[in-house]
Amino acid sequence: MNRRIIPIGPYHPLQEEPEFFKLIVEGEKVIDIEINIGYNHRGHEFLSPSLTYDQIPFLVERICGICSNSHPLAFVLAVEDMAHIKVPERALYIRTIIHELERIHSHLLWLGLAGHFIGYNTVWMWAWRYREPVLDLFEMITGNRNHYAMNKIGGVRRDIDPGQITQIEKVLNFVEEKIAMLTKAVLDDPVLHARLKNVGVLPKEAAISYGVVGPTARASGVVIDVRKDDPHCAYDKVVWDVIVEEAGDIFAKAKVRLLECFESIKIIRQCLKNLPDTPIETRIEELPPGEGIGRAEAPRGEVFHYVRGDGSHHPVRHKVRAPSYMNLPSNEVTVKGYTIADAALCLAAIDPCYCCTERVSAFEDGKLKYTWNDLLILSWKKTEKIRARYRK
Amino acid sequence: MNQLTLELQNEFKKRFPFAEFYIHNERRFYITIPKDKLKVVAEFLHKEKGLRLSIATGIDTRDGFEIIYHFSYDRTGTYFNLKILISKDDPQVDSLTDIFQASNWIEREIHELLGINFIGHPNLKPLLTSEDWPKDKYPLTRDYE
Numbered sequence: 001m002n003r004r005i006i007p008i009g010p011y012h013p014l015q016e017e018p019e020f021f022k023l024i025v026e027g028e029k030v031i032d033i034e035i036n037i038g039y040n041h042r043g044h045e046f047l048s049p050s051l052t053y054d055q056i057p058f059l060v061e062r063i064c065g066i067c068s069n070s071h072p073l074a075f076v077l078a079v080e081d082m083a084h085i086k087v088p089e090r091a092l093y094i095r096t097i098i099h100e101l102e103r104i105h106s107h108l109l110w111l112g113l114a115g116h117f118i119g120y121n122t123v124w125m126w127a128w129r130y131r132e133p134v135l136d137l138f139e140m141i142t143g144n145r146n147h148y149a150m151n152k153i154g155g156v157r158r159d160i161d162p163g164q165i166t167q168i169e170k171v172l173n174f175v176e177e178k179i180a181m182l183t184k185a186v187l188d189d190p191v192l193h194a195r196l197k198n199v200g201v202l203p204k205e206a207a208i209s210y211g212v213v214g215p216t217a218r219a220s221g222v223v224i225d226v227r228k229d230d231p232h233c234a235y236d237k238v239v240w241d242v243i244v245e246e247a248g249d250i251f252a253k254a255k256v257r258l259l260e261c262f263e264s265i266k267i268i269r270q271c272l273k274n275l276p277d278t279p280i281e282t283r284i285e286e287l288p289p290g291e292g293i294g295r296a297e298a299p300r301g302e303v304f305h306y307v308r309g310d311g312s313h314h315p316v317r318h319k320v321r322a323p324s325y326m327n328l329p330s331n332e333v334t335v336k337g338y339t340i341a342d343a344a345l346c347l348a349a350i351d352p353c354y355c356c357t358e359r360v361s362a363f364e365d366g367k368l369k370y371t372w373n374d375l376l377i378l379s380w381k382k383t384e385k386i387r388a389r390y391r392k
Numbered sequence: 393m394n395q396l397t398l399e400l401q402n403e404f405k406k407r408f409p410f411a412e413f414y415i416h417n418e419r420r421f422y423i424t425i426p427k428d429k430l431k432v433v434a435e436f437l438h439k440e441k442g443l444r445l446s447i448a449t450g451i452d453t454r455d456g457f458e459i460i461y462h463f464s465y466d467r468t469g470t471y472f473n474l475k476i477l478i479s480k481d482d483p484q485v486d487s488l489t490d491i492f493q494a495s496n497w498i499e500r501e502i503h504e505l506l507g508i509n510f511i512g513h514p515n516l517k518p519l520l521t522s523e524d525w526p527k528d529k530y531p532l533t534r535d536y537e
Contacts, residue, residue: 037519037520038518038519038520038521038522041520041521041522043531045532046531046532081416081417081420084417206493208442208444208492209492209493209494210492210493210494211444211445211446211492211493211494223466224444224466226469229466229467229468229469230419230469230470231469290416291416291422292416292420293420293462293471293473302446302464304446304447304462306447306449306460306462308451316451317449317451319447319449321446321447325447325497326446326447326494329493329496329497
């Protein structure tokens with residue numbers, strides 16, 4: 001059969017940065033994929049050594065627009081590791097609360113988009129509707145719906161007062177009930193089982209070889225979670241579980257993310273209840289030379305920051321690794337062997353960020369073959385076919 | 393210190409007596425090894441002990457290029473950081489891609505940012521810089537003169 005190439009990108013609709021996927025297909029089936037990145041290289045690692053330690057949290061906060069707490073958190077943890085700084089208890093609890101609220105809104109965002117890709121637009125609208133109150137909480141606590149600017153070296157920048165605690169608890173009750181409803185609707189739907197199970201499978205051995213992190217790894221049976229393995233903030237002071245699934249398919253990835261929301265709610269409730277009465281920051285006099293590593297479990301997996309300082313106000317080297325950097329190459333495994341209708345979903349299943357312009361183009365004899373909408377419609381049609389089968 | 397970490401540390405020291413250990417705190421170890429031993433040590437850590445390559449950091453220092461391979465021992469939350477020093481006159485080192493896929497992209501990145509050649513890498517194309525970036529200019533190198 002004839003081999004054809006379907007390029008997706010360079011301004012890919014599913015990724016945080018513009019990305020380019022070259023799908024090599026035979027008829028309907030994807031037989032190979034080539035991944036190109038680098039269209040949005042902003043040079044943070046080059047820029048960072050020219051800023052002072054106090055300025056860098058604001059820089060790294062802007063690496064990602066969805067999980068904007070995880071990068072500054074990992075950075076301040078790295079500097080605190082380098083300089084052996086002890087952070088007051090209350091700050092640790094507040095960091096945990098913010099970090100987990102972020103996980104809830106990020107997972108709901110992914111669920112909504114995944115629903116949209118397979119033609120479940122009700123899931124999309126519901127998930128995003130129930131994500132809104134969480135963003136409102138952020139606005140109340142930090143002043144911003146995104147880019148919260150809560151972390152600083154040695155503590156946090158804002159406190160949480162008793163009035164806010166009542167409001168957070170109220171919203172959590174509301175959101176928990178709604179996520180429970182969504183979870184039941186998604187996990188009990190026979191059409192979704194047929195559409196998502198055994199699709200985009202990432203086997204455990206491949207997950208280990210590619211070094212994938214976060215829900216992508218946990219859905220393939222790899223038990224890693226920075227919050228449990230290397231407890232930072234207040235994660236060792238609260239009771240919660242790591243969610244692990246064995247199947248490695250898209251259904252498992254969706255399930256892990258949905259169930260993680262409940263664990264996050266559990267963590268936040270305990271933190272709010274046991275919020276210690278200490279200052280929220282400690283004064284830093286000077287940073288000694290040395291090296292430090294900070295890691296935080298972002299919604300998409302482990303964020304890693306390495307800092308080397310020479311005793312001045314600037315780091316000498318600052319290395320940043322986002323979770324998608326490890327998860328993206330695993331698409332080489334998950335997309336191969338499935339249909340084009342599944343490709344859009346497989347590529348989205350690792351939960352890359354979705355900030356970019358939507359554009360897909362495939363040219364054949366000078367004519368545009370697939371637009372992004374065509375791909376969506378292909379995917380929707382497949383769901384519709386499965387749905388029709390179940391109606392009979 | 394965690395029992396598992398201690399065991400691994402002792403076995404490591406016994407097996408690779410040339411390694412220089414620096415213990416920053418109980419969860420962060422920095423281990424300096426010669427660059428020609430990198431592959432053996434990485435194979436031991438990943439294949440036998442199940443450590444995961446988290447990422448590698450390339451640094452241009454006064455003495456040469458330094459690459460730190462950050463290996464995560466997930467069950468214990470420990471980081472084993474392998475440090476190698478590469479001379480600027482002969483900037484090359486073995487690729488780790490035949491041990492695990494995780495080093496594929498980062499070796500491409502270090503290659504284009506610092507100009508280090510990874511021997512045995514299947515596809516050493518630029519990953520991040522634009523196509524019209526000059527071939528002999530490496531953005532993260534420094535001028536120490």
